[in-house]
Amino acid sequence: MVVDTELTDDEVDRIFRALADATRRDIIRRTLVEETSVSELAGTYDMSFAAVSKHVAVLEGAGLVTKHPYGRERRVRGNPEAIRRAQRLLDAYEQIWRNRIGRLDALLDEPRSTD
Amino acid sequence: MVVDTELTDDEVDRIFRALADATRRDIIRRTLVEETSVSELAGTYDMSFAAVSKHVAVLEGAGLVTKHPYGRERRVRGNPEAIRRAQRLLDAYEQIWRNRIGRLDALLDEPRSTD
DNA sequence: AGTATCTACAACCATTTGGTTATACGTTAC
DNA sequence: GTAACGTATAACCAAATGGTTGTAGATACT
Numbered sequence: 429m430v431v432d433t434e435l436t437d438d439e440v441d442r443i444f445r446a447l448a449d450a451t452r453r454d455i456i457r458r459t460l461v462e463e464t465s466v467s468e469l470a471g472t473y474d475m476s477f478a479a480v481s482k483h484v485a486v487l488e489g490a491g492l493v494t495k496h497p498y499g500r501e502r503r504v505r506g507n508p509e510a511i512r513r514a515q516r517l518l519d520a521y522e523q524i525w526r527n528r529i530g531r532l533d534a535l536l537d538e539p540r541s542t543d
Numbered sequence: 544m545v546v547d548t549e550l551t552d553d554e555v556d557r558i559f560r561a562l563a564d565a566t567r568r569d570i571i572r573r574t575l576v577e578e579t580s581v582s583e584l585a586g587t588y589d590m591s592f593a594a595v596s597k598h599v600a601v602l603e604g605a606g607l608v609t610k611h612p613y614g615r616e617r618r619v620r621g622n623p624e625a626i627r628r629a630q631r632l633l634d635a636y637e638q639i640w641r642n643r644i645g646r647l648d649a650l651l652d653e654p655r656s657t658d
Numbered sequence: 659a660g661t662a663t664c665t666a667c668a669a670c671c672a673t674t675t676g677g678t679t680a681t682a683c684g685t686t687a688c
Numbered sequence: 689g690t691a692a693c694g695t696a697t698a699a700c701c702a703a704a705t706g707g708t709t710g711t712a713g714a715t716a717c718t
C-alpha cells in the first residue's frame with residue numbers, strides 16, 4: 429500500500445525549514461524518545477518558554493510533532509511518519525542521480541544491472 | 544569505509560534551510576541530471592538572474608551543488624554526496640525512533656530482534 | 659476561594675531572507 | 689578594439705524569523 433504522500437511545495441518548505449534549526453532538531457529527538465510537555469522542554473534550553481513554544485508550533489505546523497492535551501500540559505510527541513516522509517523526499521533526489529547514471533551507462537552502451 | 548560526516552549544527556542548518564525552497568529544490572533536481580550554467584537555470588524561473596544566482600549561492604554554501612568555471616559560464620552541478628549526507632541525518636531520527644521501540648519492548652519484557 | 663503552574667498569544671524588536679535594480683568585471687564574438 | 693554575454697556583488701526593500709516581555713485563560717493544588 430503506497431500512500432503516495434503528495435506533498436505541496438509549501439508543505440515540503442515547512443518540513444525542511446522546521447528541520448533547519450538545532451533547537452527544533454533537539455526537540456524532535458527528545459520527543460521521539462518520549463512524550464514531553466512544553467515546559468519540560470523549555471526547562472533545558474537557554475531561552476524563554478514562549479520561544480520554545482514557538483519552536484514547537486513550527487514543528488507542529490510541519491507535522492513533525494503532534495501535541496496531546498494532558499491535564500494542563502500539552503505533551504509533545506515526535507511523529508516518525510513525518511520523518512519518513514522527509515526521507516522519501518531525499519530519496520527522490522538520490523533516485524534522480526541514479527537514473528542519470530543509468531542514462532550515462534546507456535550512452536556508453538555499457539549495460540549494467542539497473543536493480 | 545565510514546566517513547563519519549561530523550557536521551556542525553550550523554552546517555546542518557544550512558543544508559535543511561537550502562532545501563526549504565521550491566526553486567532551490569528544482570535547481571538541485573536539474574543539476575543532478577546535468578550540469579547547467581547559472582543563466583541557463585535563470586532562463587526558466589520567473590525571477591531575475593541575480594535572484595537565481597543567490598539561490599545557487601545558498602545551495603553552494605550548503606554543499607548541495609558545486610560550481611565549475613567553463614569559459615565565461617559557471618556550470619552548476621548537483622552534489623549527490625551532500626544529498627546522502629542529508630539522508631543520513633534523517634536516518635538518525637528514524638534510528639532514535641526504532642531504539643525507542645526496542646526500549647519499550649524491553650520494558651514490556653517482550654524480547655524481539657533488535658537487529 | 660485563592661494561588662501556583664502550564665500554556666497560548668499579542669506586541670514588539672533585530673536580524674535574516676528573498677526579491678529587486680544597477681554596476682562592474684571577465685570572457686567570447688565580431 | 690568594441691560589443692555582447694555570463695556572472696558577481698552592492699544597495700535597497702518588504703516580509704519572515706527568532707527572540708523578548710507582558711497578559712490572560714485553563715487546570716491543579718491547598
